[in-house]
Amino acid sequence: MDYKFTIEPGAFSAFADEEALIAQCKTWGLLSDKAVKPKSFVYKRGGASVPCAIIGFVDFMTAVIEFENKRRHLIHPALLKEMQAASYGQRTAAAVDPSGEGGTAETAAMAQAETEPAAVESGPAASGSAEAAEAAAASTAGTAGGDVPDAEETAAGAAAAPAADKPAAAAPEPAKEKPAKKRASSKPQLPEEKVKMSAVVKEFTTVPNHFAEEDDEVIIYEQVRIVEPELELGDAWSSHSNTLKKLALEAGDAITFEAKIVAKKLTKHPVPYKINNPSKLAKA
Numbered sequence: 001m002d003y004k005f006t007i008e009p010g011a012f013s014a015f016a017d018e019e020a021l022i023a024q025c026k027t028w029g030l031l032s033d034k035a036v037k038p039k040s041f042v043y044k045r046g047g048a049s050v051p052c053a054i055i056g057f058v059d060f061m062t063a064v065i066e067f068e069n070k071r072r073h074l075i076h077p078a079l080l081k082e083m084q085a086a087s088y089g090q091r092t093a094a095a096v097d098p099s100g101e102g103g104t105a106e107t108a109a110m111a112q113a114e115t116e117p118a119a120v121e122s123g124p125a126a127s128g129s130a131e132a133a134e135a136a137a138a139s140t141a142g143t144a145g146g147d148v149p150d151a152e153e154t155a156a157g158a159a160a161a162p163a164a165d166k167p168a169a170a171a172p173e174p175a176k177e178k179p180a181k182k183r184a185s186s187k188p189q190l191p192e193e194k195v196k197m198s199a200v201v202k203e204f205t206t207v208p209n210h211f212a213e214e215d216d217e218v219i220i221y222e223q224v225r226i227v228e229p230e231l232e233l234g235d236a237w238s239s240h241s242n243t244l245k246k247l248a249l250e251a252g253d254a255i256t257f258e259a260k261i262v263a264k265k266l267t268k269h270p271v272p273y274k275i276n277n278p279s280k281l282a283k284a
Helices: 018-028 077-083 105-115 151-160
Strands: 041-045 048-059 062-067 072-075 195-207 216-226 231-239 254-263 273-283
Touching: 018 048, 018 077, 041 062, 041 077, 048 072, 062 077, 072 077, 216 273, 231 254
Parallel strands: 231 273
Antiparallel strands: 041 048, 048 062, 062 072, 195 216, 195 254, 216 231, 254 273
């Protein structure tokens, strides 16, 4: 088996002993409540089946497994449980998620809380990941204004002028204050609703998905722009859904569409925004 698909866990919680491993496996449904010993597991991919062991976890939804060659990988416990069935890999994939994100309806439901936080990410108080953080409101610069003459000096100047020959000098008008200038925010404020957009296809690629057996297909765009209100965003990405595949897009194609845009960085790529649920697609 080619192990290029593996996702190294980085920091994770290793099981302190066999009892901790057994207890967590029971919680995940990987062992029965009566089990007193851990069991061996297999990882299945591309028709191949290899032994693996559970050595820890990142969080409740992400287990860490280790293969015989000491390579480690992240996987959803429910998916690992499915792989233990003899029929796994022989079943026809279920219907595609109507959101256009790809994968089976079951694995999409597993990952929904992690992969589709659009409503949270698009708000200014978003939390959970660094890339989902919204820009703070723009602050205002100081105002520039002229000096206003002292009232006593003005009165003294008027008294010094000859009352019969010349009228008293009028006090100079205060300099008008210039409107406060807003400093540009480091990140744009993204709209929460669907907006009209345009973009140019930059490239096609794939990214790992440890909630499914296959990698996710994505499209990276450049010259991404919100038409109204007008806002230049630069680069963004989206899933290469069946709807987009019908357009038979190629690198360099310009398209228009309506979609939601959220601040979500693409794995292993410096692309800061994600396009969700594009509709009314057309080549420009």
